[in-house]
Amino acid sequence: MSKILRYAAAGVAMASLGVASAANAATTDSADVTATILTALSVDVDPAADTLNFGTIADGGITANQTITVSTAGVRGACPTGLICGGTTAAPKFNVTGLGGLAVNVSFVNTSETLSYDTVANGGAAPAGFNSTMTVNNFQTDALNGAVTNQLLLSAGGTGSFNVGGSLIVQPNMAPGVYSGTLTVSVAYN
Structure with a gap:
């Protein structure tokens, strides 16, 4: 019986060596690791062209909201009926x-912006009974990268520019004066 146990123990020891040999036969490989740090982006409005300007508007008796557009080229669309x-x-x-x-x-940070009656430019508050805010929306850019709108491809030197247009909603009974916003x-x- 002890002979059988000795042979069994020897067999187990030899099997253990076989397992250890297989573990030692493992191989390794590696992959590259990379990262790219991009230059910080900056965007600045051109001081010579810093305003989306819808021009002057006179109410000729509108009874419903009217929309005036200015393109990215600074060109006003057709003036709605009832407005002059x-x-x-720009x-x-x-x-x-x-x-x-x-x-x-x-x-655009906001899909629409509010223009308010400018109390400084107008020398005081809007007259009572008049609307004193307007909405600007439908912003658009002339940034175009192939077929992708609102995407600008920077030059090899890392620069580029784009213009912005939009729509102004004029309500009936607007207080006369200058309106401003951002x-x-x-x-x-x-």
Whole structure:
């Protein structure tokens, strides 16, 4: 019996060596690890073209909201019936700086903005009984990267620019005077 136990113990020891040999026969390989740090993006409105200007508007007796558009080229669309449009229109230009040759997505922080009766420019509050705010919406850019709208391809030097247009909703019974507000754009690498 002890002979059988000895042979069994020897067999187990030899089997253990076989298992250890297989574990030692394992192989390894490796993969590369990389990371790219992008240059910080900046966007600045051009001081010579910093306003989305819808020009002057006179109410000729509108009874419902009317929409006036200014394109990214600063051109006003057709003046709606019941309004008289004049004055100078303009579209703001934004300059972007980043890593050359990369695409940048352009977006608007808000889908609409409010223009308010400018108490400083008008020398006081809006007269009672008049509407004193207007909405600007439907913002658009002339940034185009192939078929992708609102995407700007930076030059090899890392610069690019785009213009912004939009729509102004004029309500009946607006207080006469200057209205002002802001629009905010955001840029991010694609």
